[in-house]
Amino acid sequence: MNAGVKVAGFVAGLGVVLGLSWAAGAAVGPVLDEPAPAAHEMSGEASGEMAEEASHGEPGAHGDADLLPGGLAVAEDGYRLDLADDALPAGSQRLAFTIVGPDGQPVTAYDVEHEKQLHLIVVRRDFRGFQHVHPVLDPATGVWTTDVRLAPGAWRVLADFVPTGGPDLTLGSDLQVPGAVTVPATAPVSRTDTVDGYTVTVAGDLVAGEHSMLTMTIARDGRPVTDLQPYLGAAGHLVALREGDLAYLHVHPGDGLEFAAEVPSPGRYHLYLDFRHDDVVRTADFVLEAS
Structure with a gap:
């Protein structure tokens, strides 16, 4: 296959980079019940006040908060990412989760996007251990499962999916892995x-x-x-x-x-x-x- 690629990129909207250190990033939790637009088409600017407001997750907030990029909220448009465990031991582990819909029930029907019903990103908050995996859905229960490799530290779990008849969503939730963690140096620019x-x-x-x-x-x-x-x-x-x-x-x-x-x-x-x-x-x- 030819190795040249063209794609339509994605615009995310939040005008302030939150300069969080490793320790601060590890302490930041998911945004709860904060409406946000689909992660794939966004524009605009957000003030520092809006970013702080989003981090506190005021339920039902609208306006500028709608410009939040994907992956910052655990819930959006009535859909919520629920991890079976918010802490797992280090090593190779089974990660399980459900997507709960606006009716309060696990979602069991998804559109296929890029050959998969759901794309899952698992990454430690210092950007180590990146994994892009495709969990298996139990259509009877709505539970997704996949194996992941975990080291001690604070991790972020990002689910990218389209529920049938629903919006294009990326939801994120934190996962803790107990154990000693060495604070990494800031990664240099690397091409x-x-x-x-x-x-x-x-x-x-x-x-x-x-x-x-x-x-x-x-x-x-x-x-x-x-x-x-x-x-x-x-x-x-x-x-x-x-x-x-x-x-x-x-x-x-x-x-x-x-x-x-x-x-x-x-x-x-x-x-x-x-x-x-x-x-x-x-x-x-x-x-x-x-x-």
């Missing part, structure tokens, strides 16, 4: 990553509030990889998380590894590119700073 012998590089710059083009190239043994296998219906899959609040931006490519993105605010963004080659899905990660 190149090496994973399993593949060297992946991103070219292009992010400019807040502007249409930015990012081009990924993949090489192995010094030679460009031009025969990527389809993954989730495309040549690659890109997720971006804003440093501080882990606001979620989800981008799907078109024909190659070129991505169009518009970020809402200056600051650092952690990017994760999933690609498939030789029947194995690998993930490269980068850190870019939006000017």
Whole structure:
């Protein structure tokens, strides 16, 4: 498959980067019952007052709070992400959760988006341990389950889905993993990553509030990889998380590894590119700073 990709990027709206440290980020809980728009098409600016108000999660609030990007709220439009356990031990663990609908019952019907009914992102709040997995649904109970790998620390669980007849949603909830945690240093800007012998590089710059083009190239043994296998219906899959609040931006490519993105605010963004080659899905990660 040709390795060139084009995608319509996603615009998220919140004009202030919350400069949270590792410890502060670990302490921030999910936004409760805060209405917010679908994570995939957003624009506008939010004041610091609105961001603080959102973090306290006033139920039923409207107005500027509707500009919150995806993944910051545990509930939206009557739908709620309920983890079976809000704490799990370190190691390989079974994660279970339900999506509760406006009628108070678990949702059991979902639209297929990018070949899956639900996409789940699990990542520690220091951006380590990123996992993009696809849980299995029990249609009788509405319970989703999947295996994840956990290290001690504070984690964020992000569910990206479309309930049948409902809106396009990304909900987020916190997961605690007990144990000693070493506070990591701030990640530097990084445009190149090496994973399993593949060297992946991103070219292009992010400019807040502007249409930015990012081009990924993949090489192995010094030679460009031009025969990527389809993954989730495309040549690659890109997720971006804003440093501080882990606001979620989800981008799907078109024909190659070129991505169009518009970020809402200056600051650092952690990017994760999933690609498939030789029947194995690998993930490269980068850190870019939006000017």
